[in-house]
Amino acid sequence: SQTIHQWPATLVQPVGSPLSLECTVEGTSNPNLYWYRQAAGRGLQLLFYSVGIGQISSEVPQNLSASRPQDRQFILSSKKLLLSDSGFYLCACLSGSYGYTFGSGTRLTVV
Amino acid sequence: AQSVTQLGSHVSVSEGALVLLRCNYSSSVPPYLFWYVQYPNQGLQLLLKYTTGATLVKGINGFEAEFKKSETSFHLTKPSAHMSDAAEYFCAVSRYGNNRLAFGKGNQVVVIP
Numbered sequence: 001s002q003t004i005h006q007w008p009a010t011l012v013q014p015v016g017s018p019l020s021l022e023c024t025v026e027g028t029s030n031p032n033l034y035w036y037r038q039a040a041g042r043g044l045q046l047l048f049y050s051v052g053i054g055q056i057s058s059e060v061p062q063n064l065s066a067s068r069p070q071d072r073q074f075i076l077s078s079k080k081l082l083l084s085d086s087g088f089y090l091c092a093c094l095s096g097s098y099g100y101t102f103g104s105g106t107r108l109t110v111v
Numbered sequence: 112a113q114s115v116t117q118l119g120s121h122v123s124v125s126e127g128a129l130v131l132l133r134c135n136y137s138s139s140v141p142p143y144l145f146w147y148v149q150y151p152n153q154g155l156q157l158l159l160k161y162t163t164g165a166t167l168v169k170g171i172n173g174f175e176a177e178f179k180k181s182e183t184s185f186h187l188t189k190p191s192a193h194m195s196d197a198a199e200y201f202c203a204v205s206r207y208g209n210n211r212l213a214f215g216k217g218n219q220v221v222v223i224p
Contacts, residue, residue, distance in 0.1 A: 102154030
């Protein structure tokens, strides 16, 4: 089975500061990887997905970017955070039978 | 494109009473359907899924859901609510060959003692 490691669990950052959230996957190779953002009352919004190293698709225009430098590593970044970037960020891996495995998430608060 | 509708962001249920969470979807092709549960500050855990075959699907923690194609629905039920069922529940849809899930906005379930 797949295991996803996400860190940090919580993060408080000032407006204008950079961001780097990391996600690594164990137990599988060549996975599809996803970054979701969850805001209260809005469900889960797909931000980025990747089907392989260096391959990134963006779902919505925003202040964030993603990279996949290794097969089982997915990074979410920003050069300058905005207040609106606050939220709960979840990394996910597509496992067998079209099910997702989710990481435990990062609670980001931009102040 | 797929989409999911979950009505009622907050759902209150008495301990021991029926839990019913409604999910309707739109999909141009036969869907794969999922229910996930999320406890505070945690990731999502798969409760159950429908891909093909039997339309009544049983999941973990006593939950089940029935796929009704004519109603484009996949409602989640549990006969008797337990305090530990307090969490947020998400319905999601994808289709064969599409590697993305579309989620509903979720239902926050509160269990009243």
